Amino acid sequence: MNEVLLRLEELLFLSAPEVAVVSVNEDDEATIRIGVSCRAAGAVCPGCGAWSSRVHGSYQRFPADLPCAGRRVVLCLHVRRFTCVDALCNRRTFAEQVPGLTRRHSRWTERLRSALAEVGLALAGRAGARIADVFGISVSHSTVLRLVEALPDPRPRTPRVLGVDEYAMRKGRVYGTVLVDVETGRPVDLLPDRESATLAAWLSKRPGIEVICRERAPFFAEGARTGAPTAALQVADRFHLWHNLGEAAERCVSRHRACLRVPFTLPRQESAKAPQAADGSTTSPWPTGHRFADRTREKHAIVHALLAEGHSRRAIGRQLHMTHRTVKRLADAAAPEELFHGQ
Ligand SMILES: [Zn+2]
Structure with a gap:
């Protein structure tokens, strides 16, 4: 024995x-x-x-x-x-x-306590308590949560490649800055605003950052320059590179739209929509059926219809999820063609 x-x-x-x-x-x-x-x-x-x-x-x-x-x-x-x-x-x-x-x-023994804390981390309170019960441990969901709360906060390591982007707390009004470890894909910190001084102060306390991956906003550029003046290499992130390239390509195509051969005849319905010059030719280089032009015409029509119904520009912006600037641009244009680049 x-x-x-x-x-x-x-x-x-x-x-x-x-x-x-x-x-x-x-x-x-x-x-x-x-x-x-x-x-x-x-x-x-x-x-x-x-x-x-x-x-x-x-x-x-x-x-x-x-x-x-x-x-x-x-x-x-x-x-x-x-x-x-x-x-x-x-x-x-x-x-x-x-x-x-x-x-x-x-x-509890220490190993049971740490096992329950791990269950709480993976499943949180109620699901954690249910799965613990399956394994024969009787515990309440609030106790599981207390065990998780009692764990020491993990100290996030300073990322080698830091992603910097803005996030909206109130779209169009209040923005903050989100910082992400690009290599692990995990958020590192949230800054309460998007001021260069705030970002610079945050960076100056973490000297190990080698690359700052950011969008092209000037406050992020200045913050990165001041906070990590020598160590960090600044690069543009993939999303904003594609986004900027897409916008540039759309602008370029719209500017040279007139160079493209116009279809021989426009259908009757479409020619009615496109404005006609005195000699009968289409004044716009944007025939209907073009994605960008149609979208702009549609938005222009909606905004002007709402204005005619007596809605304020602010209310229209809220309703259509547009910034004040976009609403103003659409409202100020008498015809949608005024909004097209390369006219
Ligand atoms: Zn003693």
């Missing part, structure tokens, strides 16, 4: 070599009780740090441990209370703790 208990000690308490297994019992069909005691000669007083081996008394604790073979495991821990040998210490007696296995007032 002793050999079995010694084997159990090796298997179950490898990380706590001071623990001795003294008994293993079945409490009922669902619970295993393992009797353990600490074999250290004494303990360190948590009040003054003095070592003491003067036993004052003992009692039993029953911390729950990780389940085994589908059964709950409860330790019957024989705990000694020692008398502090330092006469000046304000603790007369203190209870021993098994390093890595128990802590004061906890009804």
Whole structure:
């Protein structure tokens, strides 16, 4: 029997070599009780740090441990209370703790506590409590959340490649700055505004950044220049490169639209839409059916229809999710063709 208990000690308490297994019992069909005691000669007083081996008394604790073979495991821990040998210490007696296995007032072993915290991190409160129940650990969802909250905050490492972009708290009005570790794809921090000074102050505290990947807004450029003047290489991010290229290509095509051969005849319906000059030819180089022109005509018509109904420009902007500038541009143009580049 002793050999079995010694084997159990090796298997179950490898990380706590001071623990001795003294008994293993079945409490009922669902619970295993393992009797353990600490074999250290004494303990360190948590009040003054003095070592003491003067036993004052003992009692039993029953911390729950990780389940085994589908059964709950409860330790019957024989705990000694020692008398502090330092006469000046304000603790007369203190209870021993098994390093890595128990802590004061906890009804769980340390490994069960960290396992529940991991479950909470992955699944949060309610789902975490449900899955813990499946494994035989009875815990409430609020306790799972408390365990997650008690974990120390992870210290984010300084990213090598930092992505800088803006985000809207109120679109068109209030913007902040989001900072992302480009290599891991994880957000690093949120800045409350998009001022260059704020970004520069943030960068100056993190000297390890090698590349700053940003959009072309001047405040980000200035912030990156001031905050990381020598170390960081500044590059434009892929999304904004494609976006800018797309816009430039659209502008270029619209400017040279007149160079393209106009279809021989326009359908009757379309020619009605495109404005006609006195000699009957189409004045616009944008025949209907062109994506950009149609979109602009449609927006122009909607904005002017709403204006005619008596809506304010501000209300139109809110309704159509347009910035004030876009609404003004559409409202100020008498005809949609005024909005086309290369006219
Ligand atoms: Zn003490």
